[in-house]
Amino acid sequence: xxxxxxxxxxxxxxxxxxxxxxxxxxxxxxxxxxxxxxxxxxxxxxxxxxxxxxxxxxxxxxxxxxxxxxxxxxxxxxxxxxxxxxxxxxxxxxxxxxxxxxxxxxxxxxxxxxxxxxxxxxxxxxxxxxxxxxxxxxxxxxxxxxxxxxxxxxxxxxxxxxxxxxxxxxxxxxxxxxxxxxxxxxxxxxxxxxxxxxxxxxxxxxxxxxxxxxxxxxxxxx
Numbered sequence: 697x698x699x700x701x702x703x704x705x706x707x708x709x710x711x712x713x714x715x716x717x718x719x720x721x722x723x724x725x726x727x728x729x730x731x732x733x734x735x736x737x738x739x740x741x742x743x744x745x746x747x748x749x750x751x752x753x754x755x756x757x758x759x760x761x762x763x764x765x766x767x768x769x770x771x772x773x774x775x776x777x778x779x780x781x782x783x784x785x786x787x788x789x790x791x792x793x794x795x796x797x798x799x800x801x802x803x804x805x806x807x808x809x810x811x812x813x814x815x816x817x818x819x820x821x822x823x824x825x826x827x828x829x830x831x832x833x834x835x836x837x838x839x840x841x842x843x844x845x846x847x848x849x850x851x852x853x854x855x856x857x858x859x860x861x862x863x864x865x866x867x868x869x870x871x872x873x874x875x876x877x878x879x880x881x882x883x884x885x886x887x888x889x890x891x892x893x894x895x896x897x898x899x900x901x902x903x904x905x906x907x908x909x910x911x912x913x914x915x916x917x918x
Contacts, residue, residue: 719823719830720850728809728848732882735805736760739875740770740785747772747785756787760800761877766791771873778871779841780813786840786873794864795872799879801826804857807880809848812863813840817870823849824860837872844875850882 722728736759743750749772754765767790771781780786789795799805812819814837821832837845851857858879863872 718852719825719856720852721832722809722848722850723846725809725846725848728807728846728850728878731850732807732880734807734878734880735803736880737876737878739877740787743770743785744772745785746774747781748774748776750785751790752787758877760803760805760879762798762800763787764796764798765789766793778815779839780815780871780873782841783813783844784811784875786813786844786875788871788873792868792871794862795874796860796862797877798860799858801857801859803881804854805879806851806854806857806882806884807849807878808858808861809846809876809878810861810874811844811846811876812837812872812874813844814865814872815839815870817865817867819872820864820866821847822862822864823858825851825856825858827856840873848878852884854884 722731738758738761740750740752743752747770750770752768752770754763754768756763756765756768769788769790770785771778771788772785773781773783775781780788787795799808808823816839818834819837821835823830823832832847835845835847849858863874865872
């Protein structure tokens with residue numbers, strides 16, 4: 697039996713790199729939080745628990761997340777024409793465009809989450825990392841009158857980390873809002889280092905040679 701070291705190398709290479717791209721989606725905060733350690737969890741309750749609206753700074757920075765606007769606006773529970781803030785104050789863009797957050801890339805955050813609502817319709821979410829962008833289209837959100845919709849994301853590798861996110865709608869009159877923005881670091885599964893893979897392949901090669909059939913060493917007839 698001959699051991700195919702080329703096949704082994706291909707399988708190990710695939711196993712080592714297949715988890716390096718992509719994000720995992722979580723729709724429950726407890727499961728999301730159990731994936732690692734939370735560094736920041738920010739909301740907008742400091743603007744008052746019973747408000748119509750507030751106008752924070754533009755751009756607005758909370759922790760390691762910056763909201764560039766334009767025209768950042770906090771919608772509260774007393775707003776007469778919107779249910780967005782009935783459960784909790786939410787951040788929207790006053791221009792009713794895409795709501796964007798920019799994440800500090802230095803700490804290399806591998807966990808991102810938020811609670812959200814939309815006045816009506818569905819939401820398009822774009823998650824950007826240092827390696828790629830991932831779109832989630834037509835995500836159903838509640839309207840905020842009796843709760844909020846949770847969305848959580850985790851990268852598959854410590855080499856990929858979040859740098860930005862945005863929420864938008866197809867109809868400009870449908871306004872998304874968010875709160876409880878959470879970022880952190882996930883616990884990642886160990887991935888073999890290149891030198892470890894090389895050593896393993898070398899070991900497999902030795903095994904392959906040891907199990908090859910040997911020629912008979914019986915004496916030749918005279």
